[in-house]
Amino acid sequence: MIEVEGLTKQYGRTVAVDDLSFRVEPGRVTGFLGPNGAGKSTTMRMMLDLDRPSAGRVLIDGRPYRSFTAPLRHVGALLEARSVHGGRRAHHHLRWLAHTSGVPSARVDEVLELAGLAGVRRKRVKGFSLGMHQRLALAAALLGDPPVLLLDEPVNGLDPEGIVWLRTLLKDLAARGRTVFVSSHLMSEMALTAEHLVVISRGRLLADTTVERFIAENSRSYVRIATPEPSRLREALAAEGIQVTDSGDGALAAAGADPARVGELVAAHGVVVHEIAVRSASLEEAFVRMTGDAS
Amino acid sequence: MSVLVPALRAEWTKARTVRSTWWSLATTAILSVGLAVLLGFQMAGLPPERRADMDLAQLSFLSLLIGQIALVVFGVLLVSAEYTSGTVRASLAAVPRRGVFLAAKTLVAVGVAGVVGVAVAFGTFFATNWALGGHGTTLGEPGVLRAVLGASAYLAMMCVFAMGVATVLRSSALALGILIPLLFLNSQGLASLPAIRSVTQYLPDQAGAGMMRIAPDEVFFLGELDFGPGVAFLIMLAWVVAALVGGYLSLRGRDA
Numbered sequence: 256m257i258e259v260e261g262l263t264k265q266y267g268r269t270v271a272v273d274d275l276s277f278r279v280e281p282g283r284v285t286g287f288l289g290p291n292g293a294g295k296s297t298t299m300r301m302m303l304d305l306d307r308p309s310a311g312r313v314l315i316d317g318r319p320y321r322s323f324t325a326p327l328r329h330v331g332a333l334l335e336a337r338s339v340h341g342g343r344r345a346h347h348h349l350r351w352l353a354h355t356s357g358v359p360s361a362r363v364d365e366v367l368e369l370a371g372l373a374g375v376r377r378k379r380v381k382g383f384s385l386g387m388h389q390r391l392a393l394a395a396a397l398l399g400d401p402p403v404l405l406l407d408e409p410v411n412g413l414d415p416e417g418i419v420w421l422r423t424l425l426k427d428l429a430a431r432g433r434t435v436f437v438s439s440h441l442m443s444e445m446a447l448t449a450e451h452l453v454v455i456s457r458g459r460l461l462a463d464t465t466v467e468r469f470i471a472e473n474s475r476s477y478v479r480i481a482t483p484e485p486s487r488l489r490e491a492l493a494a495e496g497i498q499v500t501d502s503g504d505g506a507l508a509a510a511g512a513d514p515a516r517v518g519e520l521v522a523a524h525g526v527v528v529h530e531i532a533v534r535s536a537s538l539e540e541a542f543v544r545m546t547g548d549a550s
Numbered sequence: 551m552s553v554l555v556p557a558l559r560a561e562w563t564k565a566r567t568v569r570s571t572w573w574s575l576a577t578t579a580i581l582s583v584g585l586a587v588l589l590g591f592q593m594a595g596l597p598p599e600r601r602a603d604m605d606l607a608q609l610s611f612l613s614l615l616i617g618q619i620a621l622v623v624f625g626v627l628l629v630s631a632e633y634t635s636g637t638v639r640a641s642l643a644a645v646p647r648r649g650v651f652l653a654a655k656t657l658v659a660v661g662v663a664g665v666v667g668v669a670v671a672f673g674t675f676f677a678t679n680w681a682l683g684g685h686g687t688t689l690g691e692p693g694v695l696r697a698v699l700g701a702s703a704y705l706a707m708m709c710v711f712a713m714g715v716a717t718v719l720r721s722s723a724l725a726l727g728i729l730i731p732l733l734f735l736n737s738q739g740l741a742s743l744p745a746i747r748s749v750t751q752y753l754p755d756q757a758g759a760g761m762m763r764i765a766p767d768e769v770f771f772l773g774e775l776d777f778g779p780g781v782a783f784l785i786m787l788a789w790v791v792a793a794l795v796g797g798y799l800s801l802r803g804r805d806a
Contacts, residue, residue: 303643306805321646324553332643338636340568347567354560355644395640 256281256434257302257403261311264297264458271297273458274311279436281402284429286449286466287438290546294458295438296334299407303332315403327356327399333406336388341381345372345391348380349398356399363398370394371420385412393421403434410444422448442542446470456546473541478514480521481506481530491524492517506530557645557654564637565628565658574624575662579670582617586610586674590681607687607694610678611762614701615733615755617670618708622729625659625712629797630722639806648801652717656794659713660706667705671698693764700761700779707786711754714793718800751775757785 257279264272272294279285289295300306302313304320312319315330323329339348349363367376370390375383383391389412396404404425410418425448429435439445445452445466452469454462462469479502482488489499492509497517502508509517514533521528565571589609593601632638645651675698679686689695716725733755750756751774760775760782775782 300639300805303639304646305639305642307803323646325556326646327644330643334639334643335636338639340564340631340635340637342568342570343564344567347563351560351563351567352640352644354563355556357556 256316257405257436258314258317259298259302259311260313262298262301262308262313263310264294264301264306265309271458272301272308275455275458275460276311277453277460277463279434279453280451281434282429282432283450284425284435284437284448285451285453286445287436287453287455288442288445288542289438289440289455291440293440293455293546295440295455296407297458298455299332299334299405299436299438302405303330303334305334325356325399327352327358327401329399329401330403330405331396331399331401332404333389333392333396333409335407336385336392336412339380339388339391342379344377344379345383346376348391349395352395352398358399362400366394366397369397371417386414386417389413390417402432404428404436406435406437408438408440410439410441418444442539454542454545461545470541473545474535475510475541476533476535477502477508477510478512478517479506479508479530479532479534480517480528482526482528484526487524488521488526488528491520491526495520508534553645553647553650554653557650558657560641560644561654561658562661564641565662568627568631570627570631571624571662574620574627575666577620578617578624578666579673581620582613582670582674583677585613585616586677587681589613590678590686594682594685601685606682606685607691607764608762609682609686610675611697611701613674613678614671614705614762617674618705619730619733621663621666621670621705621709622712622733623726625663625709626716626722626725626729628655628659628713629716630720630725633720634722642801642806649798652794652798652801655713655717656710659710663706663709664702667709668702671702671705675701687764691764696779697762697764700763700783701758703783704758704761704786707790708754708758711786711790711793714790714797717797718793720800747774748776751777752785754786754789757782757789761786 259275259277262272262275263270275298287295297306301308302320320326320330346363346367349366350360353360353363367373370393372387372390372394375387380391389409393409396406409421413421425435425437437448449466452462452464452466453460480488485507488507492499497509497512499507499509514531518531521531589612593604593606593609632641642651645654679688687694689698712725712729715729719725732753735750735753756775760777761779763779
């Protein structure tokens with residue numbers, strides 16, 4: 256479990272992270288969502304004690320990060336993918352990391368295999384693509400088989416196959432009781448991977464909720480009605496208290512209306528319609544609207 | 551100790567798995583020994599009357615002053631390469647205690663530069679005196695062994711000093727931009743101005759010159775010093791400690 260309490264980071268007058276408090280529970284994938292520049296990476300760096308908080312603290316399984324003597328066995332982290340010395344070979348990078356926490360060398364080959372890098376283990380890292388860098392960083396995060404995983408935008412640069420692999424891996428780790436905290440600026444990706452969401456914008460907490468509830472609360476659905484007699488339909492629906500707006504694509508939109516009721520009213524008034532359909536605003540729109548409202 | 555040993559193994563693995571380590575150390579050796587042979591032959595070939603006013607016993611140390619640049623580069627890269635590549639975040643996430651991290655790096659620098667320092671100082675000494683033929687000196691002469699050991703220690707200490715400075719500055723360009731001119735300030739004429747000299751003689755390269763002097767009162771090729779080899783060693787040690795303390799404070803206080 257990760258506990259974040261009143262975490263704040265100021266750079267001069269700029270507040271990058273503003274009094275954040277939340278918990279990341281084990282046994283599920285928690286998505287850390289926010290637009291670019293929301294303070295996600297800064298928060299994650301403070302979780303690893305790389306950046307010093309201006310106020311507040313982070314506890315990992317009840318302990319401050321600095322108190323771990325073999326941290327890689329407790330927390331696996333992926334920050335920026337391209338943070339490996341270019342002249343070093345992939346397996347050497349993992350080997351020195353393994354030494355720091357007393358991880359046996361055999362585990363290096365295991366995670367290279369797991370990340371699909373066994374074939375390039377002796378290659379110097381500077382020749383790696385972004386996707387390979389990301390895989391190496393994931394291998395590094397998994398090295399100590401840690402109960403807590405912190406991954407900052409792990410999907411970046413992965414090919415579709417890699418994304419599916421990662422999604423399955425994270426769900427699988429969570430199912431085995433691990434704490435999995437994954438940041439992303441893509442709501443759609445989080446909807447597929449995470450069960451729980453922590454949403455921030457401009458350093459502030461906007462939501463700490465399940466993905467299901469977040470979607471229910473934030474994606475507004477509407478009934479789209481295509482008709483050659485828009486004014487008659489408007490009148491008919493307005494008489495029943497249903498608000499109608501222009502859907503923007505030449506049809507009418509009745510926000511939050513019951514499609515069955517709309518159909519009954521159409522029949523009762525004898526209005527010609529070509530289509531009645533329920534549409535929901537995409538998650539991405541919901542997310543943009545939500546983070547936009549906060550600013 | 552239980553945290554230092556794993557950190558030390560990691561730092562050693564890091565140091566030996568990048569090519570810059572090997573080329574910088576090889577350059578130190580080739581530059582020092584190569585120059586020693588060239589200078590030795592050059593001096594041996596001079597007419598006897600010109601050779602008479604020279605103190606050829608000191609000749610081997612002159613090559614070390616050039617060779618040390620590559621060793622300084624090694625010390626700087628040990629730390630600054632972590633910052634330029636971003637590896638430092640992985641390093642500090644893996645070894646979160648800044649003191650342990652710096653201690654492990656320092657011990658690797660001391661170990662590597664210690665071995666290289668002894669090898670290069672003695673190698674240069676023997677190469678120079680072999681090339682000089684009968685005009686050189688031997689380790690058996692008074693003060694010579696102490697001076698060569700002083701040169702070995704100086705090389706190792708200079709490397710650790712450079713590493714400490716790089717930890718404060720976090721940039722190869724900045725660290726080398728300050729260190730390399732510093733190494734040549736005195737030899738580039740500043741030393742001839744007595745007012746400046748009374749201050750600059752305490753700079754690391756001059757402390758080093760003091761450590762390599764064969765006789766405490768001899769006029770060294772870099773100029774005069776007001777202190778002997780023992781004090782020179784302490785001055786150099788103070789520089790190393792200051793750089794490491796600065797590095798520690800920077801690691802502890804600033805975001806990685």
